[in-house]
Amino acid sequence: KQWYQRRVRGDDEALVLVNAEKYSKHTGYNTGLKFAGDFVDVSGTCRVAIDATCFGWGLGSDEQWKQRSALRELNKAFVGFDHDFPTAGAGIATGNWGCGAFGGNIQLKSMLQWCAGSAAGRPLLYFTFKDRNCKGLAEVVALIKEHSWTVGKLIQTILCYCEEKTSGKAQSDLFTFIKHTIEH
Numbered sequence: 001k002q003w004y005q006r007r008v009r010g011d012d013e014a015l016v017l018v019n020a021e022k023y024s025k026h027t028g029y030n031t032g033l034k035f036a037g038d039f040v041d042v043s044g045t046c047r048v049a050i051d052a053t054c055f056g057w058g059l060g061s062d063e064q065w066k067q068r069s070a071l072r073e074l075n076k077a078f079v080g081f082d083h084d085f086p087t088a089g090a091g092i093a094t095g096n097w098g099c100g101a102f103g104g105n106i107q108l109k110s111m112l113q114w115c116a117g118s119a120a121g122r123p124l125l126y127f128t129f130k131d132r133n134c135k136g137l138a139e140v141v142a143l144i145k146e147h148s149w150t151v152g153k154l155i156q157t158i159l160c161y162c163e164e165k166t167s168g169k170a171q172s173d174l175f176t177f178i179k180h181t182i183e184h
Contacts, residue, residue, distance in 0.1 A: 002026045011075055013079065018086065023041070024038060024039050031150070046086045053102070054096075055102060055104055060165070062162065065108070065166050067162050070108065070158060074112045074155065081113075093127065096109065096129060105174070107134075110137055136175040136176075143178075
């Protein structure tokens with residue numbers, strides 16, 4: 001853990017593990033993580049480690065809505081997704097990165113990851129882990145696709161929302177803001 005923290009904390013750094021092998025099953029998350037038996041991994045997959053900013057301790061969750069914070073997370077995800085392992089254009093399986101114990105907003109993080117994956121030319125499979133805060137994700141993604149929005153347009157809209165959120169003018173959550181922006 002210390003190696004990772006010292007060596008892969010730059011905003012433009014990610015750790016790419018090629019043909020990494022999973023050895024054990026687990027249950028739980030964070031302090032409730034427990035060993036659940038052996039696992040035989042024959043997938044030959046690539047795993048990427050990217051650090052998210054911790055908004056749950058110290059900084060406070062409002063910090064994530066500042067444009068510099070959102071852009072840092074977007075850049076970090078892009079750095080982690082923009083490589084040719086295991087093959088160029090291979091899909092990304094991800095989820096609520098930086099949420100949970102790190103206090104990130106799932107709506108913001110899901111959209112930033114989708115932008116990063118799209119910019120890197122990779123399809124994204126997002127696992128919500130049945131988190132109720134992901135409600136509306138499929139609907140907003142379908143609407144964005146239906147209206148052929150570009151990554152640039154989505155990022156611009158996210159940053160506009162961030163500005164409204166930090167100034168106290170936001171009247172809705174991010175998904176609702178994006179839907180409203182598309183429909184008007």
